[in-house]
Each structure stands twice: as structure tokens, then as C-alpha cells.
Amino acid sequence: MQREHGLRKRGKPSKSSLPDVRSGLxxxxxxxxxxxxxxxxxxxxxxxxxxxxxxxxxISPITAVSISGIHDIRQFEWAQVENKDLQRGIRILSELIGPESIAIDEHDNLYTTVSDGRVVKIVNPGKHDQSVIDLTESFDYAKESKRSKIRPLGIRLHGSKLYFADAYQGVIMIDLKSGSHEVIVRYDDVKPSLVFPDDLTITSDGKTIYFTDMSLKWAYEEIALFALEGECSGRLFKVDVLTKRTELVRDNLCHSNGIELDRAENHAIVAEHSRRRLAVISLESGKLVRNILLPGGPDNIRRRQNGGYWVSIPYLPEPGHFTTWHPVIRNILATVLGELGILSWVNLNQGIAVKLNDDLEIVRIHYDTEGRLSKAITEISELSDGRLAVGSFIINGIALVDPISSK
Known part of the structure; x- marks a missing residue:
């Protein structure tokens, strides 16, 4: 019995300890x-x-393709400069919305195409007696077309004939003497039909027009989706002005918009916007001769008075811009953002122009990165006094930039 005094007494846990254990569990x-x-x-x-x-x-509205070989400003030492060359000057006629392209006659009168469908002449631009004449008021060049929309874009002047490309209708001519018009190429005159005619140029003899069709798939109002998808179905055509016979020069171009001929008229220089480059194409063979890489997508190309060319760039993409992302991501973005949402991601409040020489070598880049005067530039054309008439596809009015130093 005494052993029991040295043993620990075992038994059931006290009732008072059970709530703590249960509470913890x-x-x-x-x-x-x-x-x-x-x-x-x-x-x-x-x-x-x-x-x-x-x-x-x-359900994406696009089928994005892989885009390789895209360059940005980091790859171009010549583009990494600071200047405000495109900020000095004035803006005229703010009531003109989206003067995308500009032609200039021997009297420095301007001709431009605006978003409401008009083609207008600006007499004495920037002067006290400046006036605007509607050249398309007396006729409807889409009257007999199955497409009702109009949006004139690239414009050229040859003598008394004014030619322009309409994003829906094709290539149209206005006779400035008689006031009459003529459809040179209707959108359905070629097969497959033109979807997005954009720019044109004409040979010095006035006999042949070269023009671009940006896409076989995307129309003008879908341009943001087109850029995001990155497909290459653009085409370059030539048309005989007299017979209206139209021939394909080259296809499978990437977002082909602006066009210019070299001085010898042996090559076409075509802007491939989505690949940020100029394509130099032989007019005889239709073959690609060379590419000229740029830090942003080029738009219209125009000759300079003293030799060389002006190339407009609507905006300067940052490195890693979303248009270069993986196709799957771009497909999703197209659904989520839509046309307007995509445009809101693009900084169009800046102006960029590149100057080339006759050998298509870069001479200089000019900026208005703050968008004080020039922004969303689609064309640079020169007046006889050295001023630049700056066009834009969305901005109100035309910027007249003071002559830029050749240094």
C-alpha cells in the first residue's frame, strides 16, 4: 500500500481542462x-x-500574327536627339478636321482632304486674305458606288488635274479648270476589290498613277485593329490614266500607306507602317530592292524641294510597345479594348518627321514631342519659302512650320 504513495495517480482529465482543448481545436x-x-x-x-x-x-475580331525585326528608338543613334524644330510656326483653319494629305501649287495654295469627305483648296494660306474653296461641293464621287462612305486621303497635283485616293471609293481626279471629276479606279475595278486605298503618286509625264491599298481585310474605320493584328495583305498598283488599265505591282505588303517615286521614277518608296520601315520596290520587276528601318511607323512620303524626301511618323512607340506583344495577348486586347480603347493607348500628342537625302539615307529627325504645334503627323509638304505644311489624320487645322535650319 505504501508504494502507492510514490506513484503518480492517473485518472481522467479534469473537467475544467476540456473546454480549453476543445476551444483550441x-x-x-x-x-x-x-x-x-x-x-x-x-x-x-x-x-x-x-x-x-x-x-x-x-471571339477576338483579329487574328494576330507574329511580328519580328521591329526596331525602336534605342537602335537608332541618329534619332536620339532633342530638338523643337516642329514647334515654331502657326496653325490655320482649325475648322478643318483631319487634313490627312496636302498638295501645293506654284502659287503656294494648298489642297487637302478632310474627314468630312471634302477636298478643299486654301488660297493664300496663313495670310490675312486666306480663303477656303470646297472643290467637291458640286459633285458626289460616290453617287454610283455600292459603298456610301467617303474619306479622301492621299492627294497629288499634276498640272490642272488634282488626284486623290479615297479610303472607300478608289482613285478620283478633279479637273481644276472645268470643275468636273472622273473616277480613275473604282474600288471594285480590281479583284479582289480595293478595301483601303490610301495614297498615290503620279509620274512626271502624268500618264501613270501608282497607288496603295493598305489591306485586303481591314477598312479605314478599323485601322487600330488592323495595326494590332499586324497582317500583311497590302498591295501596290499602277493604273494608266488614259485607258484606266490597272495592274498589280506587288502584294503582301505590311500596312502599305504612303508612297513616293524616286527621282528617276524607277522605284516606288512605300511606307510599311506596321513594320516601321520603308520598302523600296522596283517598278519594272515588282521586287523588293531594300528596306529602310525607322523608329516608328511611317505614313506619307513626299519629295523635298532641294532633293531628298520627307517621311512623316504619326507617333513614336516606346520600347516594348503593345503592338509587338505575343499574338495571343494582342488577340485578347482587341476584344477587351476595342477600336477606341486601342487608340487611347497610343500617344498621338507628338510630331515626328524624318528627312532623307536622294540616296534614301537619313539626314535628320525633327520633333515636337510636346505636341504644341505638330502632332499625329501624316504628311510634310514644302512651300516655296521653305515653310512646311503639316497634315494629320485626326488633328484640327494645318500647321505651318517655320523653315528649319539645314544644320
């Missing part, structure tokens, strides 16, 4: 339950996002 189970619930919510959210992204990809 209960808290542990509650925490585990909360964690499981949180995990389920997170997993469910991830699955939901995945489903939505898959759905966005499946």
Missing part, C-alpha cells in the same frame, strides 16, 4: 476552413479569369 478547424474557403475563392477567380480570357481570345 475549434479555432484550428475554423482557420483551416477559412483557408480552404479563401483557396477556393482564389482558384475560382483564377478559373473565371482564365475562362474569360479564353472567351476573349475565341
Amino acid at each position: 475549434s479555432n484550428t478547424y475554423e482557420n483551416l476552413g477559412a483557408c480552404r474557403l479563401l483557396l477556393k475563392v482564389v482558384v475560382g477567380f483564377v478559373i473565371l479569369i482564365g475562362i474569360l480570357l479564353c472567351f476573349a481570345y475565341a
Whole structure:
């Protein structure tokens, strides 16, 4: 019996200790339950996002393609300069919205195409007696067309004949003496039909017009989706002005918009906007001769008075710009953002112009990075006094930039 005094007495836990143990276990189970619930919510959210992204990809309005070889400003030492060359001057006629292209006659009168469908002449631009004449007021060049929309773009002057490309209708001529007009190429005169005629140029003898069709798929109002997709179905055509016979010169161009001929008229210089380059194409063979790489997508190209060319760049993409992202991501972005959303991601409040010499070598780049005068530039044309008439596809009015030093 005495051993019992040296033994620990074992028995049931006291009733007073049970609530503490049960409380701890209960808290542990509650925490585990909360964690499981949180995990389920997170997993469910991830699955939901995945489903939505898959759905966005499946219904995407575009079929983005891989884009390689895109250069940005870091690859061009000549572009890494600071200047405000395009800020000095005045803006005229703010009531003209989107004067995309500009032609100039021997009296320095301007001819331009605006977003409301008009082609206008500006007499004595920038002077006190400046006036505007509507050249398309007396006729409707889309009257007999199955397409009702009009949007004149690239414009050229040859003698008393004014030629322009319309994004929906084709190539049209206005006789400035008689006031009459003539459709040179209707959109459905070629097969497949023209979808997005953009710019044109004409040989010095006035017999042949070369013009671009930007895409076989995307129309003018879908330009942001077109740029995001990156497909290359643009075409270069030539048309005999007298017979109206139209021939394909080259296809599979990437966002082909602006065009100019070299001085000898042996080559066409075509802007491939989505690849940020100029394509020099032989007019005899239709073969690509060379590419000229640029830090941003070029638009219209025009000759300089003293030799060389002006190339307009509507905006300067930052390195890693979203238009170069993986095709899957771009497909999803097209669904999520839509046309207007994509445009809102692009900084159009800046002006960029590149000067080339006759050998298509870079001479200089000119800026208005703050967009004080020149922005969203689609064309640079020279007046006889050295001033630059600056066109834009969305900005109000025309910027008249003071002559730029040749240094």
C-alpha cells in the first residue's frame, strides 16, 4: 500500500481542462476552413479569369500574327536627339478636321482632304486674305458606288488635274479648270476589290498613277485593329490614266500607306507602317530592292524641294510597345479594348518627321514631342519659302512650320 504513495495517480482529465482543448481545436478547424474557403475563392477567380480570357481570345475580331525585326528608338543613334524644330510656326483653319494629305501649287495654295469627305483648296494660306474653296461641293464621287462612305486621303497635283485616293471609293481626279471629276479606279475595278486605298503618286509625264491599298481585310474605320493584328495583305498598283488599265505591282505588303517615286521614277518608296520601315520596290520587276528601318511607323512620303524626301511618323512607340506583344495577348486586347480603347493607348500628342537625302539615307529627325504645334503627323509638304505644311489624320487645322535650319 505504501508504494502507492510514490506513484503518480492517473485518472481522467479534469473537467475544467476540456473546454480549453476543445476551444483550441475549434479555432484550428475554423482557420483551416477559412483557408480552404479563401483557396477556393482564389482558384475560382483564377478559373473565371482564365475562362474569360479564353472567351476573349475565341471571339477576338483579329487574328494576330507574329511580328519580328521591329526596331525602336534605342537602335537608332541618329534619332536620339532633342530638338523643337516642329514647334515654331502657326496653325490655320482649325475648322478643318483631319487634313490627312496636302498638295501645293506654284502659287503656294494648298489642297487637302478632310474627314468630312471634302477636298478643299486654301488660297493664300496663313495670310490675312486666306480663303477656303470646297472643290467637291458640286459633285458626289460616290453617287454610283455600292459603298456610301467617303474619306479622301492621299492627294497629288499634276498640272490642272488634282488626284486623290479615297479610303472607300478608289482613285478620283478633279479637273481644276472645268470643275468636273472622273473616277480613275473604282474600288471594285480590281479583284479582289480595293478595301483601303490610301495614297498615290503620279509620274512626271502624268500618264501613270501608282497607288496603295493598305489591306485586303481591314477598312479605314478599323485601322487600330488592323495595326494590332499586324497582317500583311497590302498591295501596290499602277493604273494608266488614259485607258484606266490597272495592274498589280506587288502584294503582301505590311500596312502599305504612303508612297513616293524616286527621282528617276524607277522605284516606288512605300511606307510599311506596321513594320516601321520603308520598302523600296522596283517598278519594272515588282521586287523588293531594300528596306529602310525607322523608329516608328511611317505614313506619307513626299519629295523635298532641294532633293531628298520627307517621311512623316504619326507617333513614336516606346520600347516594348503593345503592338509587338505575343499574338495571343494582342488577340485578347482587341476584344477587351476595342477600336477606341486601342487608340487611347497610343500617344498621338507628338510630331515626328524624318528627312532623307536622294540616296534614301537619313539626314535628320525633327520633333515636337510636346505636341504644341505638330502632332499625329501624316504628311510634310514644302512651300516655296521653305515653310512646311503639316497634315494629320485626326488633328484640327494645318500647321505651318517655320523653315528649319539645314544644320
